[in-house]
Amino acid sequence: MQLRVVHLTRYEYDGKAVASYNQARMTPQTTPEQIAVHTRLEVTPKPWTYEYRDYFGTTVTAFEVLDPHEAMTVTATCTVQTNRPPTPKPSISWEGLTGPEVSDRWTEYLTLPETVAPPADLAERVDAIRAASELPGLAARRLCALVNDEVEYIPGATDVHTRAAEAWEQRAGVCQDMVHLVIGGLRQMRIPARYVSGYFHPHPQPTIGETVHGESHAWVEWWDNGWHPFDPTNDHEPCDRYVVLATGRDYHDVKPLSGIYSGSSTSTMSVEVEVTRLG
DSSP, X not given: OEEEEEEEEEEEEEEEESEEEEEEOOSOOOBTTEEEEEEEEEEESOOEEEEEEOTTSOEEXXXXXXXXXXXXXXXXXXXEEEOOOOOOOOOOOXXXXXXXXXXXXXXXXXXXXXXXXXXXXXXXXXXXXXXXXSSHHXXXXXXXXXXXXXXXXOTTSSOTTOOHHHHHHHTEEOHHHHHHHHHHHHHHTTOOEEEEEEXXXXXXXXXXXXXXXXXXXXXXXXXXXSEEEEBTTTTBOOOTTEEEEEEESSGGGTOSEEEEEESOSOEEEEEEEEEEEOO
């Protein structure tokens, strides 16, 4: 499937910003499952830019705007060809996770900071899932089902600073929170797990040429003799309607836009995402 995504972010300041320094992680990856056919990042006012790959392999565009400005617009446009085969069946054993080829190689995906750490009651249920699962991959799918069943998707219920434990307590959140909950549970079981950011077309059977409203999205991948993706928010494996932007330990490693500015005391941000199936 070929998809075009246009992601527009606009900042408006209460006064003038005299300097703005930013990083954008808005360029899709090229992998065996997807090819970034065309990518473009446009910033207004015109900035100085520098591109590099971060520790996790994500393309980062660093840019700065030094001229005084009352607004800034960042538009990322991409065309991506996707071809995602079905995920292999679970194969790694619990013992296989303990060897250095897994625990040492993926050590950064086994940490439990406050952002993803499960609260006590969820931790008990995670332990029960592990005890009842013959293979780690089976436990991972059961954990995803648990989070999907018990956490309601409610836009605005949380923000980017909300910890997984808070989302679990209120049983409400967005895709970021569900992914953090799953990541925390997987790591408690000593299954390496990482956060994936990107986009997906919301229609199960997209019409060629039709542009629809979309959003930035997130899902999880865990290690099972290879990275196995799953979307706990929608309770299914990512298919050709998904586009990967970045991977990392949690949301803080994959923020689409982050930065600082000086001058004006306050700012507002608006985001629009449009997705079109091209073929």
